[in-house]
Amino acid sequence: MKLAEALLLRADLQKKLASLKSRLAENVKVQEGDDPDELPDELLITANQIIGELYVLIEKIHKTNSSAILENGKSLLSVLNERDELVERHKLLLSAIESSKTESDRYSYREIKWQKQINVKALQKQADDIAIKLRHSNIAIQSANWQIELVE
Secondary structure: OEHHHHHHHHHHHHHHHHHHHHHHHHHOOOOOOOOOOOOHHHHHHHHHHHHHHHHHHHHHHHHHHHHOEOOOOOEHHHHHHHHHHHHHHHHHHHHHHHHHOOOOOOOOOOOOOOOOOOOHHHHHHHHHHHHHHHHHHHHHHHHHHOOOEOOO
16 A cells, blocks of 8 residues: 555544544433434444554554655655644744734824834745745655555
C-alpha cells in the first residue's frame, strides 16, 4: 500500500470514528419507554475496533514518515515538520496583517486614532513568499506520498 492510500484510509477511519461517537451520544439515553435507534454496546464495540485499526495504521504512517528519504536527502518526517513550521509562520503573518486592518469608527477628532506599528506591505510580501514555499513543499510531499510504500 502506498503512503497516500494509507493517509486516505486514516481519514476515512477518523470520519467513521467521529460518526460512531456522534451516534453513541444520541443513543446512550432515551426517554423512558423508548428504545434507542442503535444499541450503544454495539456502537462501542465497533468504535473500539475502529480505534484499534486507526492506531495500528497511524503507527505505520509514523514509521514510514521517519524512515522515508526524499530526493533532497531529508526524511519525510523532517519535510513535514518544516512544512508545519511554514504554516505557523504564515498564520502568524496573516494574523498580524489582519489585526492591522481593524479600525474603529471615529465620530470626532477627540476620539482615539489608531496607528499601525507594522509595515503591512513587507509582511504581505513575506506571507506571499512563505505561501510559495508551502505550495512547493506540499507538492513534494504529495508526490512522495504516492511513491513511498507504507512500512508494515
